[in-house]
Amino acid sequence: MSDRVVTFPGGFMTISRINDVDRMVGKRIQALRKARGLSQSDLAAAAGVRFQQIQKYESGANRVSASRLWAISDALDVEILYFFEGIAPEQIAEKSGEAVEDPMAFLRDPEALEILTLLKSLPKTKKSAVLSIVRSMAL
Structure with missing residues (x-):
């Protein structure tokens, strides 16, 4: 899955496509939120977003930024690594067809x-x- 670059006067931005890892992170957010007995509104308030954004994260419609995932992990009282446990970089590369570095390397x-x-x-x-x-x- 390749990213798309959109240019506009004075700059550009990269639009990233959602991949299997993004969907998996969303499902783990949802599972942990439910296990903690929180509504989407409760989690949204704690993470500083609207509940609709939590819906989009959980469904895989939107990618969760690193800083927002940090806020969500704090709200759910779990280490941020929880969302990536059990995924090897090789599995990510196989599913996406891309060469992928270890997604957690920056956290080390x-x-x-x-x-x-x-x-x-x-x-x-x-x-x-x-x-x-x-x-x-x-x-």
């Missing part, structure tokens, strides 16, 4: 974990600013 990087931890504490406006800076550095 102490600096990446520190960035995620600090990012979680920032207000939304500052998160957007940080994202812009990181994007400009990555290009």
Whole structure:
């Protein structure tokens, strides 16, 4: 599944297609939410989104961003790794037809974990600013 790049005056954005891992993460969110006895509205309030967004995550219609998954894992009182347990990079590559790196490799990087931890504490406006800076550095 390849991503699609959309250009517009002054920039571009990449639109990623949903894959099997995204759907699996959504199903695990749903299963854990139900096991915790939470409604979609309860989880949405705790994660800072509307309940419709939780519906989209759980159905696999929308991909969950790393920072949002962090908030959801916090709300569900589970380590973020829970959502990826049991999946080998080779399985992901076989299903998608793409060469895929270990999706959890960045979480084994102490600096990446520190960035995620600090990012979680920032207000939304500052998160957007940080994202812009990181994007400009990555290009």
